[in-house]
Amino acid sequence: MNNAVTKERLAEILDRAIQDVTEQTAGVRLNQNNQSPGEDICTVHITFDKGFSTSLTLCADTSLLYRMARNSFHEDEVPPEDLEEFAKEYFNVLCGKIAGAMFQTTQVAAHFGQPMFCRGRYEPEGQEIQFVLTYSDENSASAQLIHHVPCSHTDGTVSEQS
Amino acid sequence: MSKRVMVVDDSRLVRVQMEDVLAGTDYQIVAHCRSGEDAIKQYGEVQPDLVTMDIIMQGMDGLDAAEIILKNNPDAKIVMISSLAYGDTFERAKAIGAKGFVDKPFHQEQLLKVFGQALQ
Numbered sequence: 001m002n003n004a005v006t007k008e009r010l011a012e013i014l015d016r017a018i019q020d021v022t023e024q025t026a027g028v029r030l031n032q033n034n035q036s037p038g039e040d041i042c043t044v045h046i047t048f049d050k051g052f053s054t055s056l057t058l059c060a061d062t063s064l065l066y067r068m069a070r071n072s073f074h075e076d077e078v079p080p081e082d083l084e085e086f087a088k089e090y091f092n093v094l095c096g097k098i099a100g101a102m103f104q105t106t107q108v109a110a111h112f113g114q115p116m117f118c119r120g121r122y123e124p125e126g127q128e129i130q131f132v133l134t135y136s137d138e139n140s141a142s143a144q145l146i147h148h149v150p151c152s153h154t155d156g157t158v159s160e161q162s
Numbered sequence: 163m164s165k166r167v168m169v170v171d172d173s174r175l176v177r178v179q180m181e182d183v184l185a186g187t188d189y190q191i192v193a194h195c196r197s198g199e200d201a202i203k204q205y206g207e208v209q210p211d212l213v214t215m216d217i218i219m220q221g222m223d224g225l226d227a228a229e230i231i232l233k234n235n236p237d238a239k240i241v242m243i244s245s246l247a248y249g250d251t252f253e254r255a256k257a258i259g260a261k262g263f264v265d266k267p268f269h270q271e272q273l274l275k276v277f278g279q280a281l282q
Binding site: 025072073085089090092097100103109113114 | 173174175176178179182218220244245246247248249250251265266267
């Protein structure tokens with residue numbers, strides 16, 4: 001059985017998952033484009049600790065995350081601690097969707113730990129960017145979903161962890 | 163009479179979503195536990211008809227918490243609600259006696275169907 005997923009197939013899985021989960025969880029429609037987030041950004045990051053040697057990072061305009069959190073909590077104002085909680089839960093669900101789709105494709109059950117949240121940009125150590133998907137909402141607020149692989153991994157596939 | 167539900171999830175967002183989905187149904191949320199340890203402690207006091215259990219939580223995870231609750235209360239009806247609804251996680255949930263598994267993000271129709279099956 002081939003447990004590797006091509007970069008192109010993985011990008012399709014990520015794209016489908018982020019669009020579906022964002023709309024279902026927060027009622028926000030994201031469209032893929034080339035508009036990078038601005039300077040006021042937040043990052044959520046998850047490392048897959050079983051199944052695949054890979055990690056995912058969402059780097060988004062803070063205004064976009066606040067909008068999504070307000071929609072999800074049905075509140076006009078969301079305090080910063082609830083923004084963090086929202087971002088972690090949203091990203092946890094998103095990564096679960098991605099891992100579920102990967103399982104359908106490879107029969108490899110990937111596991112991941114608690115999401116990490118920070119203000120600003122975060123670059124995981126020992127990993128390099130394999131590809132970036134960039135999105136914006138109808139208010140032109142942006143987000144990037146970044147797929148990282150270990151620095152030595154260069155063949156363009158994501159393989160089962162040995 | 164409405165069925166009493168205990169929600170175990172470290173996310174307030176899930177509680178809000180669960181309240182939305184269960185509004186106007188025969189299910190009422192009577193407790194919200196934010197950890198597996200809290201769920202074990204509260205189960206005996208609350209005596210819910212149904213427990214919804216997240217898997218990835220700080221401290222004890224939902225599978226371990228469900229296993230302990232079921233060991234102490236074999237008639238407990240526990241539905242796992244998680245984004246990890248596949249592979250060995252799914253198999254372990256079945257093995258410890260969980261009555262169902264709902265994928266996040268959940269929908270009302272899907273949730274009520276699994277709740278109904280769990281309580282049969």
